[in-house]
Amino acid sequence: MSFYSLLPHPTFDENDFATWEDGFTNEECDEIIRLGESLDAKDSTVGSNPKEQKNNNNIRRSLNSWIVLNKDTEWVYKRLGNISRCLNGMNWRYDISGFSEDYNIQDIMMINHFMGGI
Numbered sequence: 001m002s003f004y005s006l007l008p009h010p011t012f013d014e015n016d017f018a019t020w021e022d023g024f025t026n027e028e029c030d031e032i033i034r035l036g037e038s039l040d041a042k043d044s045t046v047g048s049n050p051k052e053q054k055n056n057n058n059i060r061r062s063l064n065s066w067i068v069l070n071k072d073t074e075w076v077y078k079r080l081g082n083i084s085r086c087l088n089g090m091n092w093r094y095d096i097s098g099f100s101e102d103y104n105i106q107d108i109m110m111i112n113h114f115m116g117g118i
Contacts, residue, residue, distance in 0.1 A: 064106030
């Protein structure tokens with residue numbers, strides 16, 4: 001039986017993460033937070049089986065909402081897409097073609113809540 005690896009095996013002499021400075025201005029971050037706060041946030045769930053997912057505040061305590069792609073949010077997708085393409089090209093060169101889910105806004109909301117803003 002043959003085996004074909006779908007992803008390159010990581011080497012430990014390369015970057016396994018990357019950062020991007022100044023991806024968004026402070027005003028743009030505020031707008032993304034406003035977008036997230038305007039959505040109907042739900043309690044986050046735990047579990048991998050959608051039929052068995054449930055809230056469990058002992059494991060995960062957060063709210064999350066999803067920024068869907070539309071005319072008002074396209075600028076966020078475009079910016080994050082460009083940053084993702086650049087970081088991928090500079091570091092890993094994976095064969096990526098786009099995003100398969102809407103953007104989850106929970107982390108930005110949690111940082112804003114606990115840190116008093118970004």
